Amino acid sequence: DIVMTQSPDSLAVSLGERATINCKSSQSVLSSANNKNYLSWFQQKPGQPPKTLISAASTRESGVPDRFSGSGSGTDFTLTISSLQAEDVAIYYCQQYHTGPITFGQGSRLEIK
């Protein structure tokens, strides 16, 4: 199975500042067929289901604010929140959907400093 490892496990960032979460996969999730990275990011707030933020490493879902961005390729990926808002407090998960079984990172908890 592909192991997804996120860092840090938790972080505290001041309102308006940048937040960065990293995700590393144990194998490449870049498809040679179409040159797309099969990597998604999800946001989960307490008591709610996860919400899809980004897929294909950098494509924002409809309605997701543009302060959220994804980057990276192959095995190393980053989720960046450019200017942290209070409503961004959540746990963030990365996920690979390149090779079965689909696997998720352990989650990164984002709080306000």
Add this chain to the structure above:
Amino acid sequence: QIQLVQSGAEVKTPGASVRVSCKPSGYTFTNYAINWVRQVPGQSLEWLGCINVGNGNTEYSQKFQDRVTILRDTFANTAYVEVTSLRSEDTAVYFCVRGSGPGSWRFDHWGQGTLVTVSS
């Protein structure tokens, strides 16, 4: 708008089975896959498997393929996951998630989740 509405919470005893339903609306049911994911309280997410709703083909995580069955009823526009031989470690919230195409593992819309509690 697109919604996936799941059935209510369940309490089961060890060794029993459970079936959770997922009824989507706002799109053509047979044009997209349904994936099932679970989350043990306080932990990350685990993929159970998925179904191509159009042709009924299924794929399972090897970890769960002996105890999990994913079904769909195209007349009722509903997908299901069944878990047999329940044990306490199966206590979790179970989510259905739409795949962005017929056999897609790329997740877009999530159900609200169904808590399954296994306790004697």
